[in-house]
Amino acid sequence: MEDTQEHFMDQEECNNSNKPSSSPYNSPFRSTRLHIQRSNVCSRAYFVVVMVFFHVYILNVIALLLYVHYNNGPGDLVSRDGASSVSVSDSESALTHPAPTSVELQDEDYSQSFSLPRLEGIRVGYVQQVSLLPDKTHEMKTLSLKPLLFEIPGFLSEEECRVVVQLAQLKGLMESQTPAPSQGQEDSNQPLLSLSTEEIFSLLDLNQDGLLQKYEIVSHSHSRDGTWLSPDSLRQILAGLETCPTGVLTLEDFRQVYNMSKGPGKQRSGKLWSRFKQRSKHTWLYQGLGSHHVLQTLRNRVISLTRLPSALVELSEPLQVIRYEHRDFSNAHHDSSPPHSETTCSHTRLAGNTSALAEVSCRYVTVLFYLNSVEDGGETTFPVADNRTYEEQALVQDGVDLTDTQETCGRGNLRIKPTAGTALLWYNHLSDGRGWMGELDEYSLHGDCPVRRGVKWVANSWVNVDPDHQMQAHYQRLVAQRNQAKSGMDEHYKPLSHSDLHQDL
Template identity: 35%
Template sequence: LDICVTDNSGVRCGDGNHVRLTRIQGNEVGHVQKIDTNDTLGSVTLTTLNTKPLVIEAESFLSPEECDYFVQMAKDEGLKESETVLNQPENQRFVLRDHDGNKKLSVREMRHTIQGSFDVFLEDEDILKLYKETGWDKNGDELITNDELKSFTPMMLQAEIQKIVKANPEKHSRMSKQVWLYPDRSKDKVFAEVQKRVAKVVGLPLELIKLSDFQVVSYGIKGHYNAHWDSARVEPKVPCCTRERTKQCRICRYMTILFYLNDVEEGGETAFPVANNSTLDYQTMMEKDLVDLYRKCEESPLKVSPAKGKAVIWYNHFVDDANGWLGPLDEFTFHGGCPVKNGVKWIANFWVKTTDHKIKDLKKMQKFYKASTEKQPKMSKEEL
């Protein structure tokens, strides 16, 4: 195997063991480092915002022109309403969340049932109004018993919820528009330069950066994205998703580089609701409704404010010590977008993807390596 990659130390070839995922050294909160980019921008300054999880901010990672360029590109391509992705298969979606196991659903348990089943975040008042209108809570004790459950089906519940979110779309876990961009890797000069800059700043092979996904998202007033992980927990039996793959797979995004493409008048921060918690337990996360950033954003321990050209960088996964590739999910990267209060918000997600098959990834990277070396016009003797 002869694997070559291009990184900050030049072209390096070997058997594959010489390629490892690396992290930017964050050191401590407030640590500042300046990285020369050797391009039109000159340099990028990184500031460590947090260490658990490691979150790094770069003001002016993109120039205002680059930001405008990506927004225009997204508009030309056309944005579509973001779908809320539920990871559970269809038949496991409707699960009654009877947390205390007393065979009755409290209002809170019904809220969580609806969240888990339909990805819709209602308030207690919505549930009570629903009971009133449908009569499902026959005796009006605000509890749904097994017997009362028989009077309606999941389909009926879904229909009611659909009515509610139609009138109040902000009750969705996500309210935004998005588009995947596949800027032609050799022809789009702006995108190519940004990819190079990303490779330089994060210190990963350019060939890996070229495998990344790029998505532009826009939020209007009340637009938000409740807390989630950008990647998934490692499950050896479920392979990582790739562009070719359609069967059951999990998302594997080693790192997220989130660009803010405009200045937001008010709101729209990126929040990390479990940052710096000593432990992470799902029970507390449920009890405190930490997912619900639409309502609980203010309580978040770490928030990053949008600013045109700024990038916020974090690692969804640790690195596997043995092979230097995708390691365990860093669960503290749980994050989302706070509601926009005034103005609009444009972002671009730059997701550095890998799979858990290092060799397969390296082989894919070789295609980009070869393309770049072949395209290089041979220098004539005169030029030398």
């Protein structure tokens, strides 16, 4: 019996030993271990997939950037970034060209800012120091605020004055285009040409059909010297034509319009335009590359004095040298012209594609040099400098015309005696409030008193600026392109030097 029980107990232990353990300690441990292993396998697989996709995405982005870079080029990327930070006008004016010249670089520099620096007058009599030469400081004195006028003694040396006069004599001087009538001739208040209304109508009527069309009026835009029809009269005639219902002017219509254009206040009083007179001789001296070193030095000194972009000064008019002999003079006048939509500046006319009624001088700054000291007379007069108000009608009082320097030079508000080496600087235009050239400063009216004893030599350096800054920038780009093309042609057809020819042989 005992043997039987022992046998069963041994058999049960044997069976239990063959079965997996189901103890509370082992069972939970094994199940938990198997669950953790499966989770790690899923996490690792998910991580590998994500990393593969991430690397593929990064590689695609890098490939796309390389594709854009090598197809468009770094220059395009820079220009696109820059275009987002500038205005349309700035981006148009800042266009670059291959191998730009120094003139073109100056064009880009100033056209982006569209700013014309102006000197400060502070007050009449104020003296400020200006550095124009490496080893010398000049004093600049404010002579008036209306116009803004400065005097710089010692701007030129005696040697420089002598060289400029000699160069002008070698070039040859010509008579002024508007000489004054000599004594015994008709009164100077009479126009140079006397034409009837019918004759003017006939001159304007190109096809002689008895009707005046708009294109016929515009075609006479070159009549800007005031000898028979001024730009102001042309504007009045054009305005009358535009108000006519038929769009044309008959002789009777033209007579009414033309008579109105000659009325008071319609033609700059007839004094400052069609009756301006002067008696002198003058010539023009080129100041660019290849000119005398004194002329180039003066131009660079003007750049330093005015603080204007060098491209403006370099592309302006040549230096005008004038000789006033005994009793020579010039009536009071403006160096520049008021801006009008119907006119175009003479120096930028080639850059414009539109027709204008007249070409006018656009001179932002005048720098006048006295090349010698005059014994008696020859003063530069500013009749209305620092007046409280300016009215053209007020220039004629009690039959006395302040613009007639022959008779009333001594009555001007400001007169400067010519002294060798002294320079005068004045602004012919006001600022437009945005840093560019604005309206004509009517107080810049000036003239030259008659020379009573001796000879007077002066030189005028004008800085030409178009009131339309985009037109000015366009003009400078055209000049830069032309100079670049010319330099390329010169390089292409450059003659062989002696050494090159010897090597070829």
